[in-house]
Amino acid sequence: MIRSEILKEIAPILRDQLVVCNIGIPSQELHAIDDQPTNFYMLGTMGLASSIGLGLALAQPKPVIVIDGDGSVLTNLGTLPTIGNNAPGNYILMIVDNGSYGSTGDQPTYTGRKTDLAGMARAAGCDTVVEVRDVDTGPALQAAIDSGKATVLVVKCDSGNAKMPVITMDPVVIRDRFMRAVAS
């Protein structure tokens, strides 16, 4: 499965949750598949989805699901120790590990070679780290939500992108409607 197929499958689970979504095609795909005020789309700032989600989870009690990418986690590796030492039970980091920089044309990342993100997360102090194949994403994500435990979910999947339109919504509109959804 490629990222967009996974997002389609988990859209019903994501719909009612606060979601912070990675830059580029991941956000375009989520926006096209099921746009919700509870989605925070990153339009830039590669790497910071996991950090934004962590700040959000620490500041309020609702579950927060971060949809991140292997390339973005690799560029902000310092996030893993911060998560390992601070993440509250309402924090879920789901890393779509397609072994590539998908948005920029599927250039390979090191997770497609020797690097193991789940192992790095464990070594960084994350207590609950689950690695699944793409087809098992839905149940694993639901289990993470139900567990009430901070979870890093690494989803191994194929590289590839669906053709979706660029998000033209103004960033302040994205942020404002998201903040209203958080507060409601």
Next chain:
Amino acid sequence: MNIDKKIADDLVANDIRFVTTVPCKQLAGVIEEVEARDDIFHIPSNKEDEGMGLCAGAWMGGTRPAIIMQNTALGVTINTLATLIQFYRMPLPMIISYRGELREPVACQVEMAVHTKALLAQLNIPTYHFHWQKDVEEFDNILKYTFMCNKPVAILTDANFWGGYGDQ
């Protein structure tokens, strides 16, 4: 006056309850103060752009944030300031140790000091420079201003403000 305590008091008085830090020798006292306070959640970050991401999330979650960092890190935060904090219009007080200014003992620090105000000006970030201890009196107003206009605001604090480096 204990400026470390005054800074922490003003943060709390302005309802700032989420503070991320990357250390600087000059900032050791204020970081210790922030860590010790029960009314502030202190979360050390590993890099300043990561810290700004945490602050963005905290603010969207309804908690006012601040970052405490060294000016040498300004370069690694430019993209985050432009594409996250400014693009989405978020408030962020940045308490920045202004290394490489008067009374600086380490020559290398001057190399980023000469770019600090230029970079902040290029980003149109409102910038205040604390040089005398009494300048801290303005801190409370700067925090109010930051959350009034939803912008990143820089407070540069130099060695003279912190009382120099002793014998170093």
